[in-house]
Amino acid sequence: METAIFTANNVWMMICTALVFFMHLGFSFLEIGLTRQKNTVNILFKNFFVITIGILLYALGGFNLMYPGFDEGSMGILKFAGFGIGAPEGGMTPGYADGGYTWWTDFLFQAVFAATAATIVSGAVAERIKLGGFMLFTILYVGLVYPIIGSWKWGGGFLDGLGFYDFAGSTLVHSVGGWAALIVIYFLGARIGKFNSDGSPNAIPGSNIPLSAAGVLILWLGWFGFNGGSVLSADPELTSLTLVTTCLAAAAGGVSSALMSNLLYKNFDLTMFMNGVLGGLVGITAGADQMGPTSAILIGAIAGVILVFGISLLDKLKLDDPVGAIPVHLICGIWGTLAVGIFGAMKGVDQFLTQLIGVGIIGGFSCISAIIIVFIVKATVGIRVSKEEEIKGLDISEHSMDAYADFSLSNK
Numbered sequence: 001m002e003t004a005i006f007t008a009n010n011v012w013m014m015i016c017t018a019l020v021f022f023m024h025l026g027f028s029f030l031e032i033g034l035t036r037q038k039n040t041v042n043i044l045f046k047n048f049f050v051i052t053i054g055i056l057l058y059a060l061g062g063f064n065l066m067y068p069g070f071d072e073g074s075m076g077i078l079k080f081a082g083f084g085i086g087a088p089e090g091g092m093t094p095g096y097a098d099g100g101y102t103w104w105t106d107f108l109f110q111a112v113f114a115a116t117a118a119t120i121v122s123g124a125v126a127e128r129i130k131l132g133g134f135m136l137f138t139i140l141y142v143g144l145v146y147p148i149i150g151s152w153k154w155g156g157g158f159l160d161g162l163g164f165y166d167f168a169g170s171t172l173v174h175s176v177g178g179w180a181a182l183i184v185i186y187f188l189g190a191r192i193g194k195f196n197s198d199g200s201p202n203a204i205p206g207s208n209i210p211l212s213a214a215g216v217l218i219l220w221l222g223w224f225g226f227n228g229g230s231v232l233s234a235d236p237e238l239t240s241l242t243l244v245t246t247c248l249a250a251a252a253g254g255v256s257s258a259l260m261s262n263l264l265y266k267n268f269d270l271t272m273f274m275n276g277v278l279g280g281l282v283g284i285t286a287g288a289d290q291m292g293p294t295s296a297i298l299i300g301a302i303a304g305v306i307l308v309f310g311i312s313l314l315d316k317l318k319l320d321d322p323v324g325a326i327p328v329h330l331i332c333g334i335w336g337t338l339a340v341g342i343f344g345a346m347k348g349v350d351q352f353l354t355q356l357i358g359v360g361i362i363g364g365f366s367c368i369s370a371i372i373i374v375f376i377v378k379a380t381v382g383i384r385v386s387k388e389e390e391i392k393g394l395d396i397s398e399h400s401m402d403a404y405a406d407f408s409l410s411n412k
Helices: 002-033 037-066 103-115 116-124 131-153 158-162 172-186 210-230 235-264 270-285 293-316 327-338 349-380 387-392 394-399
Strands: none
Touching: 002 103, 002 116, 037 103, 037 116, 037 131, 037 327, 037 394, 103 116, 103 131, 103 293, 103 349, 116 172, 116 394, 131 158, 131 172, 131 270, 131 349, 172 270, 172 327, 172 349, 172 387, 210 235, 210 270, 235 270, 235 293, 270 293, 270 327, 293 387, 327 349
């Protein structure tokens, strides 16, 4: 019986790993659809680079930086267990991880998670960042910053000791990527034509809304692996609860953002609806295993409303985020993390304050790290393409390729 349960748990974790990997196709579709066709190849290249280099970096040292095995009594801030990966003794038996999965499955599940932080940045900086600059930023941020922050909670570090809770990564994955995106677009600047001289924003329509809609639905599906796999076993009760709360929050986020957008702007904006779904998913991720259905709906609905105001705020600040990555992943990620102290089984003033402290520490470290990396990028390979290259499109200027060679489509 023990072997059968161990096998079932491991198979479930492998399925969740595949679902999280599949999310990268969703991110690609979403980013392509919400940007202009002349940058399609560039977006696909960035997303391929993120998942491939993310897995390799995690194998090289990221996994052992994130799960170093802090010594008892240590500060739990930084430790490195060495380069490379190799299953420990007993890593393939039910004695590892309470019989939830094998060591190899553990590595791969965490590896496909790791690349997500840079994928978030990819969408926010689309259409004007130098490919070399993005690649260097990704290597440093995914290779060093993400695993160090992850070790503070998931690796048993000092935030775990404080009682900070983030079930599947509202902060540890999504806000970490969101903070980086915010810093990079601040230094990168807006796309040509996004803002007028008086600061008022101009809409730059995406090239393929149906493709971006497909991307959102793929991401929603993948989130069942993102949150469901974070149970770290196939426990029937906890897994089913997590999938229900995840789905309810997504639905509530989509509906509330569509309604709020209509109330403010007198139209039913599909992109707001889609991003509201994603905002609801990000919002529930920190406490998906701690919430009941009603709490999940409330968290998702509030995330959807916050998202609409977050997009408006970015425009007021003249920060250009073509896909809404910062409102979705940073703002809704912060909200979801704080919501653990407001709703569900862990609610309470002390828990809320602990969550707030964790958000502040991670936000500060993420921003400082991102600023340092941006200056390294600017001093070496450069961060932004020229005006001529941006107008021509990054597909031609960076790749000498056309994603739609058989079609005559506008590059405006």
